[in-house]
Amino acid sequence: MQSDLASLRAQFGYNEVLEKKPNPVLLFAKKFWGLTAWLLEIIIGLSWFLHKFADVYTVLGLLIFNAVIGFTQEHNAAKAVAALKKKLQINVKLLRDGQWTTRAARELLPGDVVRVRSGDFVPADVQLTQGAVRLDQAALTGESGAVAKKVGDTLYSGSIVTKGEATGTVTLTGPRTYYGKTIALVNTAQPQSHIEAVVGSVTRWLLAIVGTLLAVALGVAVSKGLHVLQLMPLLLVLLLGAVPVALGALFTVSMALASRQLVAQGVLVTRLSAPDDAASMDVLCVDKTGTLTLNQLTVGTVQPADGFGADDVLRLGALASQEADHDAIDLAFIAAARQKSLLDSTFVQKTFVPFDPQTRRTEAQIQHGPATFLVLKGAFASLAAACGLDAAATAAWAAKVAAAARQGYRTLAVATATGAAPPRLVGLADLHDAPRPDSRQLVQELKSLGVAVKMLTGDARPIAIQIATAVGVGGAIIQAADLKKADPAQVAALLEKNDGVAGVYPEDKYDIVKALQAGSHIVGMTGDGVNDAPALKQAEVGIAVRSATDVAKGAASVVLTQDGLVSILEPIKVGRMMFERINTWILNKLARTILKTCFVVGAFLVLGKFVISAAAMLLLIFMTDFVKISLATDHVQWAPQPARWNIRGLAKTGIVIGLAMTLEAFGLLYLGLRYFRLGAGSAALSTFCFELLLFFALFSIFVVREKSHFWHSAPSRTLLLLLLADMVLGLALATFGLLGFQAIPLTQSVAVIAYTAVCSFVINDLLKVAVSRPAPAAGPPPPAV
Incomplete structure (x- = not known):
């Protein structure tokens, strides 16, 4: 196998498009062009005209010295950024020798089997063999609309998976791909720094x-x-x-x-001016899950519906999950079901639709012997509508969800359906994501540095209040829906007055950043998903957390390599x-x-x-x-x-x-x-x-x-x-x-x-x-x- 890999590597090389480097001679020559150089050159000319040759040689030496210093510093800075960006190489889930592993995308070869999911860059030209996805191909075609891809279609390198997940076979790599023939891989807009001003x-x-x-x-x-x-x-x-x-x-x-210096502190800077921006940052918008909390959900109380037991809730919730995606909620259900030995090989997941922020649920088609049934797992409101619960039943279950939320629990509903019948509610499972031990101290230190912390979460307001209060952010939480109803001129004031926003969709983050900037704030924003990329680009300090997708890392100016947010203190202090x-x-x-x-x-x-x-x-x-x-x-x-x-x-x-x-x-x-x-x-x-x-x-x-x-x-x-x-x-x-x-x-x-x-x-x-x-x-x- 190793000899085959070596042969393919010799034939196709690495999966990368080599960047065209500027001519160093031309770069050095540019140092003799500009206001400073012109003044020196005029002095040389006047001194020659006046026959002051000692001045000519002195000024000429200083002109060359200035050019050498400027060229050397820029060259060293470019090398530093290039070295840092190598640490941000794109990784891919790769099937080799019958084992799924994570490898650098540059190691891909034609014939490799890869898996992509929402938030990933497509690392090479890939022909789909299983699953379906929607792609953002704006970097290739300029069209902003998502494009659907099914089995047999080709995913072109450089496009971005915005929905779904799929498995496919690599057909072309590196400069042979459609993407490699058109544009460079990274095409990220960067905000203007304050240096020129x-x-x-x-x-x-x-x-x-x-x-x-x-x-x-x-x-x-x-x-x-x-x-x-x-x-x-x-x-x-x-x-x-x-x-x-x-x-x-x-x-x-x-x-x-x-x-x-920041590299040693677990912080990668993808834009040299990022420390300057971090020094001026006065508002930091942070995610709750995985940033202020451990992102290690565990299933607590289970509340089954009539006709079902607690084991049914755990089993069906686990079947509506996908372990390969490493989603915290999915892993919590799977771990709880395995702990009670509720899963075995007789349950086969035929299809799986991952969590979609629009539908707020996952779905899976399960085969168990000759029977086939549908399982759903997600927000109670979403499943209540899908199950067609009446007002009384909805209110009763919603009260249980609210009671759990006041205790800091996140409640997921599980439902199932057979044939054409509407789904039936199986029950509720309460999940808890404890605050990180260092979150409270982190928030206090950020506040001591004059940085206001705003917690953004997709969770319900009661959960947001409980977590925000526990970590010291504050209990004044506003609903994202209320922000949208407010007068645009008053949104910044509302955000300033409150400690966080609940019910936030990823696309809402961009609007929140824009509103704060309209209020003359220098904004930092944390993010991890593909939908966070616009907000990360818009913020002066875009911060991709450790678990962020490749898209989020590409859009951010700061990438954290350690869990939590404690490392963000370093760019502020160093800046x-x-x-x-x-x-x-x-x-x-x-x-x-x-x-x-x-x-x-x-x-x-x-x-x-x-x-x-x-x-x-x-x-x-x-x-x-x-x-x-x-x-x-x-x-x-x-x-x-x-x-x-x-x-x-x-x-x-x-x-x-x-x-x-x-x-x-x-x-x-x-x-x-x-x-x-x-x-x-x-x-x-x-x-x-x-x-x-x-x-x-x-x-x-x-x-x-x-x-x-x-x-x-x-x-x-x-x-x-x-x-x-x-x-x-x-x-x-x-x-x-x-x-x-x-x-x-x-x-x-x-x-x-x-x-x-x-x-x-x-x-x-x-x-x-x-x-x-x-x-x-x-x-x-x-x-x-």
Whole structure:
């Protein structure tokens, strides 16, 4: 058999459509196209035109360095996502050597026998040999309507089973399938992240500030008769300093590190921006079954109807079940019947119709000797209608269902029919799904993080109230039917006011997500079935639980690999830590840009000359911007409330700190001119000013990384080492006169370091605490990244 498999594998290969990878040369070439690259290239051209060849080579080196850094980070991020997605490979139920097993879909070969059910991707082209299903073929044909398939029909790879289950034989795999010849397997819409908006907002603030100051400098220069072309390289460099060159790289590195950290916590991130979305999430809609509860139903009290016994209820309920589908209710009936030895080989299930949310029941045709009969199992209301119970009987049985529900039990009805006669009610069976031991603590922790938890369940309201109260969600439960009757403008308010929704169909979840988003909420949604996919796509944080179907996993941005929902705490905490790190970068960038621009322009207005060269300014920008990417590893504490980008607030704090550093820088410039005898136009003054700006920028990172006083937390080892390395490099450039700098005495460098350190750690730290928002209550020590 193994030799046959090897022969088939050699002939047909694996069942996969290889993704066409982009040309890395073209990707690298794109790094020389865009606003930042254009500014650098214009500077190179102007410097060449003005015969400043040292500046040409310096800027060219920085342009190439920037391209290499950007290309490398994107390449590493793409590899990280690809590695994570391999963990989400589609599995299939496969019959080999007479045994049903679960294998990766890529291992399928023509001739294999597979089984598909509602919620599965069809993994290859399969010819049906048993059963019937309905398919969503929108990914193949663009048609949204479901298509019925029966024995003899072909299920095309890439379509989705929306109803029923069936067995079939694989006919074509991989690129030979109809699907492989048309489109890629995964075609999932992804919501837009907040990153582009954040970068755009920061850039607009910086350009507005710097553009105003440069316009003033240019006007003064023209009035003094200076040649505009000679001013342009430095003016362009100052303008370049306003562009957050490394912010995109910081986002990428931060999210890649966060995603890799989450893998160890049982969370797979299928979209790098998911931690950013999780940081802002303020409402989490969760399923009851299998998420807040154990999803391990057991049969409790059995209430038979007249003419039937308790054993009849269990036996017929088990016969209306399918063990292969691993449905919790089906398994509970089968386990109860087997425990009492009520099943044997004389009962043969000829056909089986799995649970349908529309009919709310399962059906099976059973043969027992020469007799054939129908068995049904499902919600009491559904079977009461099918059995034609009168009003009095319906009310009596419904009272029993309600009484069980108040005790937290879910009641299933069982019925049977022979020939053309209408079904007869056999009885009721009460099932109980106990809350998970960690659910109450989980709900409390989510609430402590400012995330409102809304429980959604298809169960009746009494059961929903009992479970929601037990796990700490709350007992205010509204019916889904009441939501549909409400004014659309009031639905969000109703959801905010209540703790959950009962009687929810899977398709209702999408409407609930939309309503909450209309109320300005950032929504998380858990799901596991094919009908949950629209809601998972719509939610900012779509969460597929461990038992989710392939469709749900494909639509979600977060996939949990452990039972329950406790793992969802990690993306929230890690995302908020990432948010704090990026906030630090933006605040430092704003303050530092104010310092550089105001100092250079102000010194020009006072001295009539630019105190630093274009090449030195470019080197300063890249030394400080890219070393700050290591902020992605910094030790921070997560905030107790959902993250909200407040660029205006950051700009206010950054402007205050930046103006303070500017005044302090002019004080140091005065000391240099007066006591170090630096000439207004000397090369040594340019070196002195380079060191001044460099150490103010680096020390300010230590200050702004902590909302409270800088000593309240220590930076990460990576951040500390890179900042120290940057300081040593700047000191070496100034002391030994490298890269075109004029060497200055070490005593002057020590004076610069001492002055900037005192101003940063004393004056600016006190100023930051005074103008920034209050520090949040400390959480537990963050995990190492």
